[in-house]
Amino acid sequence: xxxxxxxxxxxxxxxxxxxxxxxxxxxxxxxxxxxxxxxxxxxxxxxxxxxxxxxxxxxxxxxxxxxxxxxxxxxxxxxxxxxxxxxxxxxxxxxxxxxxxxxxxxxxxxxxxxxxxxxxxxxxxxxxxxxxxxxxxxxxxxxxxxxxxxxxxxxxxxxxxxxxxxxxxxxxxxxxxxxxxxxxxxxxxxxxxxxxxxxxxxxxxxxxxxxxxxxxxxxxxxxxxxxxxxxxxxxxxxxxxxxxxxxxxxxxxxxxxxxxxxxxxxxxxxxxxxxxxxxxxxxxxxxxxxxxxxxxxxxxxxxxxxxxxxxxxxxxxxxxxxxxxxxxxxxxxxxxxxxxxxxxxxxxxxxxxxx
Numbered sequence: 001x002x003x004x005x006x007x008x009x010x011x012x013x014x015x016x017x018x019x020x021x022x023x024x025x026x027x028x029x030x031x032x033x034x035x036x037x038x039x040x041x042x043x044x045x046x047x048x049x050x051x052x053x054x055x056x057x058x059x060x061x062x063x064x065x066x067x068x069x070x071x072x073x074x075x076x077x078x079x080x081x082x083x084x085x086x087x088x089x090x091x092x093x094x095x096x097x098x099x100x101x102x103x104x105x106x107x108x109x110x111x112x113x114x115x116x117x118x119x120x121x122x123x124x125x126x127x128x129x130x131x132x133x134x135x136x137x138x139x140x141x142x143x144x145x146x147x148x149x150x151x152x153x154x155x156x157x158x159x160x161x162x163x164x165x166x167x168x169x170x171x172x173x174x175x176x177x178x179x180x181x182x183x184x185x186x187x188x189x190x191x192x193x194x195x196x197x198x199x200x201x202x203x204x205x206x207x208x209x210x211x212x213x214x215x216x217x218x219x220x221x222x223x224x225x226x227x228x229x230x231x232x233x234x235x236x237x238x239x240x241x242x243x244x245x246x247x248x249x250x251x252x253x254x255x256x257x258x259x260x261x262x263x264x265x266x267x268x269x270x271x272x273x274x275x276x277x278x279x280x281x282x283x284x285x286x287x288x289x290x291x292x293x294x295x296x297x298x299x300x301x302x303x304x305x306x307x308x309x310x311x312x313x314x315x316x317x318x319x320x321x322x323x324x325x326x327x328x329x330x331x332x333x334x335x336x337x338x339x340x341x342x343x344x345x346x347x348x349x350x351x352x353x354x355x
Contacts, residue, residue: 006169014098014163019044021071026059026156028067028104036062042069043119048155049100050107050116055152059104067104069156072097075167076194082182083175094167094194101160107153111135114144116153167201180208184221187310192222210308213301217262217293221305223271227261228253230268234288239323241286252285257311262302269293272306274318282315287325299325303332 009017018024024042029035036058040051049069053059073096080091107113118133131137133144168176180198183191199205211219223231232249235241241249253259253273261271269290276282284306289299306312319337322329326336 007164007166009096009098009163009165011161011163013165014100014161015044015047015158017073017096017098017163018042018049018069018071018100021073023071024049025070026067027070028062028065030058030061041120041124042071043116043123045116045119045155048157050119050153050155052117052120053152053154055150059154060152062104063106063154065104067102067156069100069102070098074190075197076183076188076190078179082179083171092166094198096165096167096197097163099162100156100158101162102156102158105155105157107155110145110148113148113151113153114140116155117148117151165197165201167198169202173202173205176202176205177208180205181210184208184210184310187314192310193224196220196222196224210305213262215262215296215298215301217264217269217298219260219262219301219305221260221309223259223261223268225254227259227268227271231259231261231271231286231288234268234271234290235286238286238288240321249286256285257282258306258309260302260305260309262298264293270298270302272302274306274309274312276311276315278311278314280316282312282318284312284318284320287320300328300331303328307332 019042021042023039026038026040027036038058042049042051044050075094075096078090078092078094080088083090107116114133114135121128121130121133131139131143133148134140168179171179176198180195183195195208211221213219228250231253232246235249236246244252255275256273257276257278258274259271260273262269270288270293272284272287274282274284284303287299287303287306289302307318312318318334320329320334326334
């Protein structure tokens with residue numbers, strides 16, 4: 001019971017994990033009691049987990065039977081020495097997982113079947129490139145009606161949703177902040193995102209040194225898709241983006257190696273991004289601060305966080321371009337390219353501009 005209290009996920013968070021999962025696992029039994037375990041591509045429609053199947057097969061035989069759907073995400077592996085220099089016992093894995101219990105049902109209504117198939121296409125082929133699977137579409141009868149009638153659409157209505165997020169809730173605040181510092185130092189794939197997940201799950205955790213600031217803002221070492229629209233709103237008016245539509249700016253943010261920033265009461269007020277191979281070169285782009293927060297040192301603090309990021313701090317050269325912020329970047333150790341000794345580079349620069 002103690003662990004359940006620590007690790008229990010809210011139903012909405014658990015269903016969001018299922019909705020975001022690339023695959024889920026379906027467990028049930030055949031009519032004669034033999035176990036069945038299958039991997040499926042899911043989509044959540046009106047709170048039900050839906051998927052398609054062949055009209056004949058194991059899933060058909062399981063109709064009306066109790067099933068369990070599961071989804072999981074490994075957040076980070078925590079070695080024992082992160083918290084204890086001698087004992088092996090503290091080694092653990094952080095994860096989020098969901099088990100959803102319900103009954104396997106067939107969707108018979110043609111319009112609802114088309115809606116589920118449309119949702120599956122929107123999720124797994126977001127670029128579209130097809131006529132919509134919609135009974136209101138003029139060519140629906142020609143293109144889809146027969147196939148939709150033949151395909152089996154299944155759903156599991158969530159009777160019980162058991163979500164678990166093991167994110168150091170059972171550790172002391174001091175142990176947690178120690179782990180956050182170690183994750184930042186290690187910088188393995190997923191470690192920076194794990195820092196944000198741990199902080200969100202444990203609001204009483206002290207702010208680690210690399211995220212501390214005297215400003216009344218909260219620094220974040222891993223912004224995510226929820227921040228893209230707000231970041232685009234900050235960046236679109238800036239002179240260096242005058243040739244870029246908002247969609248291109250959003251794509252650049254989503255494709256970056258590093259995406260850091262600062263929030264005030266949940267609102268994004270500053271951000272920076274970088275592209276880096278982690279060893280030879282890193283390029284810093286799109287450093288921006290909301291107009292009402294300029295002049296207080298927030299841009300410098302966000303830049304220092306960006307430069308300290310595991311994907312940037314190991315790079316041999318960190319590059320950027322600016323038209324008017326040279327004093328700020330000189331303070332951070334940057335110099336003009338023509339001030340770098342010639343031997344530092346072995347070729348002349350070139351650029352290809354694609355229209």
